[in-house]
Amino acid sequence: MKNDFRAVIFDLDGTLIDSLGVWAEVDRKCLEKHGIPPTPDYTLAVSSMSFRESAEYTIRRYGFSETPEELMAEWMCMVEDEYAHHIALKPFVREFLNHLTAKGVKLAVATASPPKLYGPVLKNNGVYDYFDAFACVEEVERGKGFPDVFLLAASRLGVRPCDCLVFEDTLPGIRGAKAAGMTVIGIYDGSSQTEEAKMRAEADGCCKSFAELLPNT
Known part of the structure; x- marks a missing residue:
């Protein structure tokens, strides 16, 4: 090389x-809110997607009633402080x-x-x-x-x-x-x-x- x-x-x-721990926690809270246990394949699947792609994929995979905008806003509230101050x-x-x-x-x-x-x-x-x-x-x-x-x-x-x-x-x-x-x-x-x-x-x-x-x- x-x-x-x-x-x-x-x-x-x-x-x-x-940032592994932050996103794992976001995945856990989001899915458990809907009564779904988080799985490694889900976290891996969304790891390379944009926020919108991740939201659309999650809604499509699990049949959530939220819009992509609502789901993205929920995730952003969870992680902004961590990125700004702790990671x-x-x-x-x-x-x-x-x-x-x-x-x-x-x-x-x-x-x-x-x-x-x-x-x-x-x-x-x-x-x-x-x-x-x-x-x-x-x-x-x-x-x-x-x-x-x-x-x-x-x-x-x-x-x-x-x-x-x-x-x-x-x-x-x-x-x-x-x-x-x-x-x-x-x-x-x-x-x-x-x-x-x-x-x-x-x-x-x-x-x-x-x-x-x-x-x-």
Whole structure:
């Protein structure tokens, strides 16, 4: 694998930030409110969708009476404070961002989370200004399983897709970035552990932590 990428594009949830517990709790509260036990396949299915896609999928799968707007508003109330004040970076993220910045690499975030979540959590952790561009799936036609959001991020960075390295923690994200013509590293997160073998097979490489990619660690 080449090591002279002009840009690095990061997923947010499960890659840059440790948000697994927050979304698991949202899933639990939402489903249990309707008398439905949460299941790992549901959490995995919505992990790479936009808010609207997740709401529409949930309503379709379980036959909820809420509109997508009502369900999205309920979820947003649950998570906004957590993202703004409590969710932390995953280990060695700050050090890796410093390492890339020192090398003059352009940085972007391509995420399923909307701006009202990714902005506050990155600012609260003091890393928002590391990034040259942001793209979220709400701005494109299709979710993380497709190349759209990654291509948007590359366009905003002003680089070719083939010059981008992507870090993703889910199989749909890996597939979408590969479809965009980018090199992809799968990074471990507990939310995707059931698909770790497939991620290793389809990504260009995998790592457990950004510590593995830092010099002298």
